[in-house]
Amino acid sequence: MSRSKISVIGAGNVGATLAQFLAIRELGDVYLFDVVQGVPEGKALDIQEGAPHWGYDSNVVGFTTPGQEAYKNLEGSDVVVVTAGLARKPGMSRDDLLGKNVEIMLDVGRNIKKYAPDAVIVVVSNPADIMAYAIQKITGARPERIMGLGGSLDSARFRTFIAKELNVSVEDVNAFVIGGHGDDMVPFIRYSSVAGIPITSLLSKEKIDAIVKRTRFGGGEIVDLLKTGSAYYAPGVSILAMVESIVQDKKRVIPCAAYLSGKHAEHYGASGIFIGVPIKIGKEGVEEIYDIDFTQEERELWNKTVQSVKNNCQKVDSFLSGKL
Incomplete structure (x- = not known):
């Protein structure tokens, strides 16, 4: 029986922590994506190297996403988790992030639509309910295939x-x-x-x-x-x-x-x-x-x-x- 494929877009603190948790729980192979050169590859390798002590056999791999070639690795994803976006800073509300994160969702959503149209999408980027709405508009996915953290x-x-x-x-x-x-x-x-x-x-x-x-x-x-x-x-x-x-x-x-x-x-x-x-x-x-x-x-x-x-x-x- 093949493992599930779980893609996590955004290798910041939330995305990388989730990737580790997914591997430890052995829910599937984890594909980690980020726009910062080398970060997803480095964090994925770091998580993978902990496998002997944790005792998991899940594969964890990373891909830097400038350009669109890396997003091709979304193909076959059962679940795509979107954590990409700016993090809150002191004094910022979740709503302050809206404009900047919708712009990020536009790029992310287009690639999900192209490479993983059948995946269930979990949206984490803040504000999550609003970003879930944006992802649905961008991807055209059936709404029941999308849910937001909250x-x-x-x-x-x-x-x-x-x-x-x-x-x-x-x-x-x-x-x-x-x-x-x-x-x-x-x-x-x-x-x-x-x-x-x-x-x-x-x-x-x-x-x-x-x-x-x-x-x-x-x-x-x-x-x-x-x-x-x-x-x-x-x-x-x-x-x-x-x-x-x-x-x-x-x-x-x-x-x-x-x-x-x-x-x-x-x-x-x-x-x-x-x-x-x-x-x-x-x-x-x-x-x-x-x-x-x-x-x-x-x-x-x-x-x-x-x-x-x-x-x-x-x-x-x-x-x-x-x-x-």
Whole structure:
């Protein structure tokens, strides 16, 4: 049985960390791409040389992408993960990156369309829900074959902060975050529990509000601490969970940016955009979207994040106008 082929476009901190995680988990052979001469080859070789101690047999190879010849190595990819883009710097929001990263998506998306049109695409570049929208426009791929990072990472942060506050194992914390992968994301308190016990029975409103705030600005907190970049370990393993569910057809239910249309668009009041909702992830990509009910307060928060995503999608449309 042949191994899966997983291509990671962008060999920065997130992409390289993910490549290592993929190899360690032996999910397939990993192809790493980047525009900086020698970086993908060097990092791939470094990861490969750790195989004897880790005990994996996955192949990890790198390709520098100035010009288009290197992108030919995307051919046959089962999954393409897009991490390429500028990293956040102190004082920058995810939305500040939008214009520059859409330009990068234009090049990346054209090559995915040319060489790996049948791959499931996982978009990580910030802001991930907006970049997923851009990639779909550029590639013309079926929307259910595309998903964006967001809720997978945000929910991991939310669960971590709850576990730390209560001094319990994160394994027993069940919580998730929906909406845009930005500062107006919606941590779902009603659906959050510890071994089935609602967190509202375990924590005061003030404590919960503080955890929600920290979750919303969790990425910025790390940017401020690092000074020279953004998070990559937690994003790496959050992407790993998504890719693993695709490659192994695990059918995991993870909040991710998915395309809303039809009955789901009607339920969520959002049509034609990618936004974080609970989805089932399998070999076909987004295999099911789950509709969840809102209280009035939750609906107001949801409407705010929807409007923010819609506004940014309009900016993408303007940028791409005449370029496709």
